[in-house]
Amino acid sequence: MSILTGFFAVLYSLAGIVLFGGLAYRTWVFFKTPAPLKIPTTPAPTTRSGVAFRLVREVTIFESLFKSNKWLWLFGWMFHFGLFLVLLRHLRYVTEPVWGWVVLIQPFGKYASILMVVGLVGLLARRFLVDRVKYISAPSDILMLLLLIGIGLSGMLMTFVSTPDIVQLKRFLLGVMFFSWEEFPASIILVVHMLLVAVLMLIFPFSKLLHSTGVFFSPTRNQVDNPREKRHIVGWALKLESGDKR
Amino acid sequence: MADFEVPSIKEDIIVPHINPGVMEQSGPFVAKPDHQEALGFPGELVDNWQEAAVAKMGDMLKKYRSLKVFMDSCVKCGACTDKCHYFIGTADPKNMPVGRQDLFRKVYRRYFTLAGKFFPKLVGASDFTEEVLDDWYNYFHQCSECRRCSVYCPYGIDTAEITMAAREIMASIGKGMKYSNEIIGKVYKIGNNLGLPEPALADTLEGLEEEVEDDTGVAVKYPLDQKGAEILLVTPSADFFAEPHVDGLIGYGKVFHEAGVSWTLSSKASEAANFGLFIGSYENMRRISLRIREAAIDLGVKRLIFGECGHAWRVAYSFLNTLAGPFDFLDQRYPIPQHILEFTLGELEKGSLNIDKSLNDDMTLTFHDSCNVARASRIGSAPGSQFETPRAVIKAVCNNFVDMRADTIKEGTFCCGGGGGLLTDDLMEVRVKGALPRMTALKDVVENEGVTHMAAICAICKSQFSKVLPYYGFGMDQIVSVHQLVSNALILKGSEQESEQAEAEA
Numbered sequence: 001m002s003i004l005t006g007f008f009a010v011l012y013s014l015a016g017i018v019l020f021g022g023l024a025y026r027t028w029v030f031f032k033t034p035a036p037l038k039i040p041t042t043p044a045p046t047t048r049s050g051v052a053f054r055l056v057r058e059v060t061i062f063e064s065l066f067k068s069n070k071w072l073w074l075f076g077w078m079f080h081f082g083l084f085l086v087l088l089r090h091l092r093y094v095t096e097p098v099w100g101w102v103v104l105i106q107p108f109g110k111y112a113s114i115l116m117v118v119g120l121v122g123l124l125a126r127r128f129l130v131d132r133v134k135y136i137s138a139p140s141d142i143l144m145l146l147l148l149i150g151i152g153l154s155g156m157l158m159t160f161v162s163t164p165d166i167v168q169l170k171r172f173l174l175g176v177m178f179f180s181w182e183e184f185p186a187s188i189i190l191v192v193h194m195l196l197v198a199v200l201m202l203i204f205p206f207s208k209l210l211h212s213t214g215v216f217f218s219p220t221r222n223q224v225d226n227p228r229e230k231r232h233i234v235g236w237a238l239k240l241e242s243g244d245k246r
Numbered sequence: 247m248a249d250f251e252v253p254s255i256k257e258d259i260i261v262p263h264i265n266p267g268v269m270e271q272s273g274p275f276v277a278k279p280d281h282q283e284a285l286g287f288p289g290e291l292v293d294n295w296q297e298a299a300v301a302k303m304g305d306m307l308k309k310y311r312s313l314k315v316f317m318d319s320c321v322k323c324g325a326c327t328d329k330c331h332y333f334i335g336t337a338d339p340k341n342m343p344v345g346r347q348d349l350f351r352k353v354y355r356r357y358f359t360l361a362g363k364f365f366p367k368l369v370g371a372s373d374f375t376e377e378v379l380d381d382w383y384n385y386f387h388q389c390s391e392c393r394r395c396s397v398y399c400p401y402g403i404d405t406a407e408i409t410m411a412a413r414e415i416m417a418s419i420g421k422g423m424k425y426s427n428e429i430i431g432k433v434y435k436i437g438n439n440l441g442l443p444e445p446a447l448a449d450t451l452e453g454l455e456e457e458v459e460d461d462t463g464v465a466v467k468y469p470l471d472q473k474g475a476e477i478l479l480v481t482p483s484a485d486f487f488a489e490p491h492v493d494g495l496i497g498y499g500k501v502f503h504e505a506g507v508s509w510t511l512s513s514k515a516s517e518a519a520n521f522g523l524f525i526g527s528y529e530n531m532r533r534i535s536l537r538i539r540e541a542a543i544d545l546g547v548k549r550l551i552f553g554e555c556g557h558a559w560r561v562a563y564s565f566l567n568t569l570a571g572p573f574d575f576l577d578q579r580y581p582i583p584q585h586i587l588e589f590t591l592g593e594l595e596k597g598s599l600n601i602d603k604s605l606n607d608d609m610t611l612t613f614h615d616s617c618n619v620a621r622a623s624r625i626g627s628a629p630g631s632q633f634e635t636p637r638a639v640i641k642a643v644c645n646n647f648v649d650m651r652a653d654t655i656k657e658g659t660f661c662c663g664g665g666g667g668l669l670t671d672d673l674m675e676v677r678v679k680g681a682l683p684r685m686t687a688l689k690d691v692v693e694n695e696g697v698t699h700m701a702a703i704c705a706i707c708k709s710q711f712s713k714v715l716p717y718y719g720f721g722m723d724q725i726v727s728v729h730q731l732v733s734n735a736l737i738l739k740g741s742e743q744e745s746e747q748a749e750a751e752a
Contacts, residue, residue, distance in 0.1 A: 136339075214401055
């Protein structure tokens with residue numbers, strides 16, 4: 001077994017634990033933190049199903065962002081939708097047998113990478129060209145975009161220019177998942193791609209990428225607008241009530 | 247007129263290029279020890295303020311999901327950057343919603359995140375220094391908590407929540423704001439924001455009764471502390487004497503009179519406003535709300551109705567049930583609490599009000615949606631009724647109504663510039679500049695649609711506009727109450743106007 005294989009096997013075991021464990025923990029903190037007051041941004045749905053539909057609109061068509069700024073919406077949506085298809089396509093590397101619909105979407109997933117990278121470049125350009133956005137950008141905001149662009153471009157190189165030993169890669173990945181390590185297929189471009197993805201996985205739960213689960217816990221979006229009909233009260237607020245209310 | 251440059255109204259609402267630091271010296275007076283202590287806060291800045299502030303922040307992050315989620319979720323996309331009226335009016339980037347939030351977030355990241363502890367520069371984290379505290383004090387008092395940014399944020403991040411948390415933290419280390427804290431003290435001591443004691447209140451209401459009787463020949467009552475009345479009306483204390491607020495109060499009384507219901511005001515709860523919201527203090531907001539519950543119990547009323555006030559309606563509609571509920575002792579057939587416009591629209595629909603719209607023909611109206619009503623409540627049963635109900639009432643009593651530009655009304659409405667505890671003379675520059683987008687939209691309909699007056703249903707909006715309209719070349723009396731319009735057009739049964747109407751028809 002090569003050093004490269006050992007390195008990537010350890011790296012991906014770690015990255016997987018950090019990503020899924022970290023994200024689960026941070027999301028659990030969101031979940032357990034109480035929301036003492038009803039603060040949905042109105043007009044808001046008055047039923048639970050209405051709220052579910054509002055959240056679905058937010059995460060699929062980015063409704064609020066669309067209201068805000070059409071260019072930003074376009075780039076943001078291109079990136080996220082592209083990434084979504086690309087991720088679905090990548091399921092074939094970690095599932096055996098590969099599900100039928102994953103096979104079907106392969107071509108879409110390939111070309112979605114273009115959508116994704118163009119969107120990212122647009123988002124990056126805004127950070128330099130729009131003075132307001134430049135002002136609020138920290139180095140990490142720009143590095144994050146460069147990281148994603150690096151992942152996209154290295155992936156596209158392998159898809160459209162020089163395909164590595166993909167069958168071996170799949171063996172390697174399944175090996176990491178099921179604790180029976182297989183050789184990592186040595187290829188410079190694959191090493192770069194896999195390194196960048198590991199970095200992304202490792203920083204995910206410690207960064208603003210938490211917006212991926214945060215959006216579902218945002219009280220302005222996930223609360224039902226029914227404060228007159230139903231009393232809303234959380235534990236710590238209830239404690240204040242001992243004895244002073246008639 | 248002003249010791250600062252009043253912005254000029256352009257053809258359109260222009261998003262300015264950023265001008266860092268232009269508003270960094272603009273802050274309100276700091277609360278005096280008395281003002282602080284009456285609310286349970288330390289009198290002045292405590293010695294270990296930095297440590298105390300960080301501890302308080304940690305505590306709030308555990309108590310408020312909004313704060314926690316909003317701190318972690320922002321991706322700095324920029325969607326909110328051009329949405330704040332204070333940014334549009336001042337060009338200071340710390341008045342962009344995300345710029346304001348980042349004053350809080352950089353401290354949060356430094357003390358509460360791994361990235362900020364180890365790589366502060368990389369993620370824009372910073373120690374809670376004295377300069378940061380100064381920025382907090384000044385810029386968190388240049389936010390009117392209007393929630394316009396939260397409409398456009400893809401994660402619904404509401405800067406108001408962060409402003410409230412920052413103010414709560416500052417008050418808890420001894421750096422509260424004079425205007426809001428002094429007023430809350432008056433509510434505790436006397437019963438209302440203006441410090442009007444019961445005799446003054448009774449006197450004012452008597453004066454109103456005389457005025458209406460002189461005008462119409464009908465003895466409309468404005469009762470105070472009347473036990474056994476059906477309805478308790480809670481209204482902002484500005485309604486008792488400020489213009490055009492008082493004309494609204496006259497209108498509520500006339501509507502109740504015509505509807506034939508018994509009602510009363512309370513000297514104990516002689517204030518709908520709840521500045522506990524502005525300073526982000528759950529405890530104070532709750533204590534202020536409990537007065538209303540107690541007044542309702544003492545007076546034995548069956549229904550609770552709120553007068554025209556924006557943030558008060560938010561607290562009433564969204565929070566009252568939480569803070570002072572359950573209201574199981576009130577009549578459950580009516581909304582608890584109910585907005586005066588819900589009541590009036592109901593009467594209009596029933597046909598119990600004799601309306602002569604032509605009595606408002608000297609005006610062409612537009613309507614300013616108040617931010618807390620628009621983005622934090624309903625006035626009716628359907629989502630969006632907070633926009634439709636006031637318009638329906640205005641259209642029922644006026645012939646001439648025109649809306650302002652679509653992106654400046656309803657959920658996208660621009661704040662008057664004086665909300666959120668900023669309605670104080672020591673913040674005049676911020677208030678005037680923050681009104682720019684609304685003034686731009688108003689000028690458009692004044693010039694192109696012949697609008698003469700703007701109606702509002704918020705005491706703060708009305709006071710702010712009376713003060714700010716002249717800076718932009720309008721008259722201070724161009725702001726009116728919605729119930730003032732109702733009052734103008736309402737012909738009371740048995741009044742002189744009714745006989746005139748009958749003669750004219752005969």
